[in-house]
Amino acid sequence: MRTMTLRAAVALSATLVLAGCGGMAANRSLDSVHQPIVEKTNFVLDLATGPGGLSLPEQKRLAGWFDAMHLQYGDRIYVDDPLASPATRAAVAEVAGKYGILLSEGAPVTQGYLNAGTARVVVVRAVASVPGCPDWRDNSDTNFANATSHGFGCAVNGNLAAMVADPEHLVHGATGSGETTVMTSTKAIDAFREHSATTNKASTQSTGGN
Numbered sequence: 001m002r003t004m005t006l007r008a009a010v011a012l013s014a015t016l017v018l019a020g021c022g023g024m025a026a027n028r029s030l031d032s033v034h035q036p037i038v039e040k041t042n043f044v045l046d047l048a049t050g051p052g053g054l055s056l057p058e059q060k061r062l063a064g065w066f067d068a069m070h071l072q073y074g075d076r077i078y079v080d081d082p083l084a085s086p087a088t089r090a091a092v093a094e095v096a097g098k099y100g101i102l103l104s105e106g107a108p109v110t111q112g113y114l115n116a117g118t119a120r121v122v123v124v125r126a127v128a129s130v131p132g133c134p135d136w137r138d139n140s141d142t143n144f145a146n147a148t149s150h151g152f153g154c155a156v157n158g159n160l161a162a163m164v165a166d167p168e169h170l171v172h173g174a175t176g177s178g179e180t181t182v183m184t185s186t187k188a189i190d191a192f193r194e195h196s197a198t199t200n201k202a203s204t205q206s207t208g209g210n
Helices: 002-020 056-069 086-097 154-163 187-209
Strands: 037-050 076-080 118-129
Touching: 037 056, 056 086, 056 118, 076 086, 086 118, 118 154
Parallel strands: none
Antiparallel strands: 037 118, 076 118
């Protein structure tokens, strides 16, 4: 009886030792465990409106708020107006246009009740990060499952999250209108032609002077 108990204890000890030396988790794919996460934050500013939209002081207050927010590419701007005044929306669009950002349709749900004569400007900002990176949990070189490490992909995904201009592109990608903008598509060609003509003209004048 004691022999059987001793053998069982030895077998259990060997199992625990092997489990302790197992090393990293069995992730045998090339998919990284830590993926970029996109978080959105809503920032709101309530403005007083009138029959003509926004007054000049309110437009200046809006512009100052945009400056304090360091408005940037990737931010979404919405107008929540109970009266749906076209003049108010046009005034906000004019101020936002100075920062190179167009207004988005609709408006996210925010806290607080809006009275008539008040419009709410909502700036939605998305931030990308990779939680859990760097991950140095692999403290053993033993890798019986030929698995990737816990921190596999942290460098690539972390750099991607830090460099992407619009974090929402990590969620659903960039979408276009399906139409080709002629002026944009020919801008490089026009620049080449203008530079070429200027260079040839300068060469001709220089040759003629000699």
